[in-house]
Amino acid sequence: MRFALDPNITTESVGEHLGGAVEGEAVAIGDEGEEVGMFADVAKIKKIYKLNDGGKGRKGPAVNGEAKDERKAMESVILGTMALKGS
Numbered sequence: 001m002r003f004a005l006d007p008n009i010t011t012e013s014v015g016e017h018l019g020g021a022v023e024g025e026a027v028a029i030g031d032e033g034e035e036v037g038m039f040a041d042v043a044k045i046k047k048i049y050k051l052n053d054g055g056k057g058r059k060g061p062a063v064n065g066e067a068k069d070e071r072k073a074m075e076s077v078i079l080g081t082m083a084l085k086g087s
Contacts, residue, residue, distance in 0.1 A: 037071060049078050 019026060029035045046052070051074060 042071070042074075045074070045078070049081060051077060 015026070027035060
């Protein structure tokens with residue numbers, strides 16, 4: 001089975017469809033999708049997936065993109081866990 005994208009499906013048509021089906025405020029998302037991460041509750045995600053900081057106890061703002069690297073590492077662990085569990 002081969003997947004073929006219908007040429008009538010565009011970003012705008014998908015946005016209109018979702019806008020009619022979902023209640024809430026639309027947020028523009030760039031090509032990398034980093035805007036979605038602004039709404040994540042990292043502490044809750046770490047608790048749900050039982051991720052700890054390895055005893056570092058880091059608090060406060062990130063320096064030189066350190067938070068971005070930490071988030072990427074956390075995403076890799078979570079995606080790996082999901083793949084292993086099949087969830």
